Amino acid sequence: NAGVMQNPRHLVRRRGQEARLRCSPMKGHSHVYWYRQLPEEGLKFMVYLQKENIIDESGMPKERFSAEFPKEGPSILRIQQVVRGDSAAYFCASSPPFSPGGNQPQHFGDGTRLSIL
């Protein structure tokens, strides 16, 4: 049973270019989350999606960042016109649908390390 798959593992972009990060959730998981981690820091929530819906994007910068989770295919985190401050590790997590027992555990992929030249 494959875990959360993220690609690419490493991505280098020049300032002003676009970055696309992809995430395939675990089998049976319908909820996807994106987090950002700066060096030597904890993870910061960005966005929470279910299929074809953005549920909570309170952690997303208002400009240049967008996310989607289409009916078919992986979730995509898109960063337009990248700047040096976008350099970070971006992690995706997935969880099963809600259950009466409460919140479901979030399982993480190994991330995409984004470097901006």
Add this chain to the structure above:
Amino acid sequence: GENVEQHPSTLSVQEGDSAVIKCTYSDSASNYFPWYKQELGKGPQLIIDIRSNVGEKKDQRIAVTLNKTAKHFSLHITETQPEDSAVYFCAALGGFGNEKLTFGTGTRLTIIP
């Protein structure tokens, strides 16, 4: 919003000794508290979690305790081994419908052989 504080930031223990990492949270509505282990170049790996209706949970050498009144929870690792060396993160998650994890700043645990 939720704020999670984690201590210590670094911890070194002799192999075979116990390690304890502590976290506090601010939002009394938080009801789910996972712990993650992150190795270099990898994503966070869920190692144990606890819900607010439970005071303690144990899984082999790892245990977590939760004090809802004081709003703090702790990770205990007994009989530490070199492969326990990693960065550990605590996190808190709010009530039903609030699905964003708020993470602590991490503890770098080093096991000295």
